[in-house]
Amino acid sequence: AAPAYAGLRSLADHRPLSAEAVRQAVRVARRRVVVMDAAAGEELERLGVPLYHRSQRKRFGVIDRSSPPPLTTATATTTTTPYLGAVVAPAKGHTAARRRRNTERRAAEAAATAAATAVALRELLELQGGDGGGGEEGAALPT
DSSP: OOGGGHHHHHHOOOSOOOHHHHHHHHHHOSSEEEEEEETTOOHHHHHTOOEEEEOSSEEEEEEEOSSOOOSSSBOSSOEEOTTTOOEEOOOOHHHHHHHHHHHHHHHHHHHHHHHHHHHHHHHHHHHHTSSTTSSSTTOSSOO
């Protein structure tokens, strides 16, 4: 860190951020409030601020005020924070595309793992000589 920040650090308030401070920030914010946390920190969860971006060292949560709150607490594109009633902006651009690709990849991996597990269990049951003593033929595993 630069030596110029040394004077500011002595004036900083090092207490954890309070929910009231976040409420006040949302109240006076023009567009949004960004909350930064350490990568291993738990402040965003404690305050109920949704994660917007994560890196190796920091995590950022964003509370957006630019649009009115949705009618429901959760929709496909926006989510309300329970204590603020503010609208959280969905990720845009390459970040959203990357998250979508990662989600699709994880879903495909989970489906492939489940299919491989089912095949392995079927083969094991066949080696044991039947349905494993659990009733009807083929009832132990879905096809």
